Amino acid sequence: MDGSTVLVLNQNYEPLNVCNVRRALILVLCGKAEVIESAGSVIRSAAAAFSLPSVIRLVNLIKRPRPKVRLTRREIFARDGWACVYCGKVMKDLTLDHVMPRHRGGGHTWENLVSACKACNHHKAGRTPAEAHMHLLREPAAPRLSIYHMFFPYLGNQEGWRKFVPGWEPAIAAS
Numbered sequence: 001m002d003g004s005t006v007l008v009l010n011q012n013y014e015p016l017n018v019c020n021v022r023r024a025l026i027l028v029l030c031g032k033a034e035v036i037e038s039a040g041s042v043i044r045s046a047a048a049a050f051s052l053p054s055v056i057r058l059v060n061l062i063k064r065p066r067p068k069v070r071l072t073r074r075e076i077f078a079r080d081g082w083a084c085v086y087c088g089k090v091m092k093d094l095t096l097d098h099v100m101p102r103h104r105g106g107g108h109t110w111e112n113l114v115s116a117c118k119a120c121n122h123h124k125a126g127r128t129p130a131e132a133h134m135h136l137l138r139e140p141a142a143p144r145l146s147i148y149h150m151f152f153p154y155l156g157n158q159e160g161w162r163k164f165v166p167g168w169e170p171a172i173a174a175s
Contacts, residue, residue, distance in 0.1 A: 004021040004039060004041075005018050005019070005021075005154060005158070006020065006021055006023075006039075006053050006055065007158070007161045007165075008027075008056055008058065009058065010062055011057065011060060011061040011062075013164065015150075015164055015165050016058070018151070018154060021052050021053070024056050025043075025050060029050075032060070033058050034057055035051070035055075036055040036057050036164075039054040040054075055161060055164060071108070071109070073096060076115055077094055077115045079110075079140075080114060080138075080140075082094065082115070083115070084120050085097075085115060086116055086129070087120050088137055089117055091117060093117070093118065095115070095118055095121045096113055096114075097113070097114050097120075097121050098113060099113075099128070100112055101127070104128075110141060110143070111141060112140065113140060114140050151165045
């Protein structure tokens with residue numbers, strides 16, 4: 001029971017998060033959620049038997065802001081495909097580069113950070129790409145976090161969840 005996970009849906013069937021079975025049972029027994037799909041297992045007490053949930057839906061709508069991708073080195077490199085945005089070489093030994101240098105007012109933001117190989121970063125130095133006669137192969141932008149990516153690690157083992165997570169079909173068809 002401790003290792004099992006349960007998909008938690010909002011009242012409008014939007015996936016919210018994943019919790020453990022114990023938490024899901026508490027939500028159901030307190031009347032805060034209803035079971036949409038069962039895992040097929042049963043847990044018994046002295047007076048009753050409860051089927052373990054696989055997917056639950058909250059009774060009340062929860063309003064929350066959309067999650068955002070954290071600004072980290074690894075996320076910048078992943079956004080840029082582990083390649084230098086100036087020369088296009090794919091490599092693991094990358095550096096971060098500020099398109100508009102920080103000492104000239106450039107911020108530490110998604111739109112100003114790119115991945116660059118050491119040679120291109122050294123050549124650009126403290127200049128803008130135009131001043132260094134370099135061009136960006138793609139413009140930097142903040143990545144959008146889809147609901148599919150949040151639940152992707154669970155979809156391999158939990159086939160019953162796939163119909164509740166929008167965006168999983170295109171990813172399966174593409175691979």
